[in-house]
Amino acid sequence: MRKYLLALSGLLCAATPLSAQSSAFHPGPVFTEFGQVATIETTMDIxxxxxxxxxxxxATRADVGEINRTLNSAARFINMHVEAGVPLENIRVAVVVHGGASLxxxxxxxxxxxxxxxxxANAxxxxxxxxxxxxxILCGQTAAYYEIGVADLLPGVGMALSAMTAHxxxxxxxxxxNPF
Structure with missing residues (x-):
């Protein structure tokens, strides 16, 4: 019975619309159109x-019309830490892109x-x-594979010899x- 209830609760969560699941999330102080955050009471002080x-x-490309999930996560990282009191100048973030995400x-x-x-939608x-x-930063090896040159990149995006080199x-x- 316990397995049945756990499975049922999992199905209900999966069936719940994202908007209902994410009601705790709000625009952050730096990026207001993406990178939403939830205000959290913590036991680990910063x-x-x-x-x-x-x-x-x-390496995962966004669906057409959507912002790349990792770009959104980078914005969320900045938003949540600034909201928690970390000065923006104390936060350095880089996003290394390879594979299908290059587009x-x-x-x-x-x-x-x-x-x-x-x-x-990422521009x-x-x-x-x-x-x-x-x-x-785009992986140059990926760029060569997908026939993307520096001139094809959005302004300000960098190109490294490889993603391995960039990291x-x-x-x-x-x-x-970031481990995930």
Whole structure:
């Protein structure tokens, strides 16, 4: 019976609309259109002088019309920590992109040509992330595979020799890899 109830509760949660599940989430103080956060009562204090240098990694492309989930997570990371009292200048974030997610970093012309004329929903989010000192770096090996040149990238997006190179250099500069 217990297994049945657990399975049933799992199905009910899965069937509950996301809007009902996420009612605790609200716009953050830095990014208001994406990267929503929930205010949390914690038992782990964040020191007043805390600083963060976090690298995110993604190879998963966003669905057409959606913001890449990892870009959203990077914005949420910044929003929740600023809301918790960490000064924005104490937060360094980088997003390393490879694989199919590479298309999410491209200019309108290339994106539309490869997505049946669709608009790149990531463009505005990327511009806002870059305006807030988030580094967005494309794997050069992936770019070569997908025939994406530097001129095809949205303004401000960087190109590394590889994602492995980008992560190694970021780590040497004090960044830790976000584990999910």
């Amino acid at each position: 020191p007043a002088d805390a600083s963060f240098a976090i690298a995110f990694d993604t 999410d970093l491209t200019r309108a012309e290339l994106y539309a040509a490869r997505q049946d004329g669709a608009e790149n 505005a989010a990327i511009a806002e992330l870059l305006d807030n000192n988030v580094q967005i 190694a250099l970021l780590q040497q500069n004090g960044f830790t890899l």
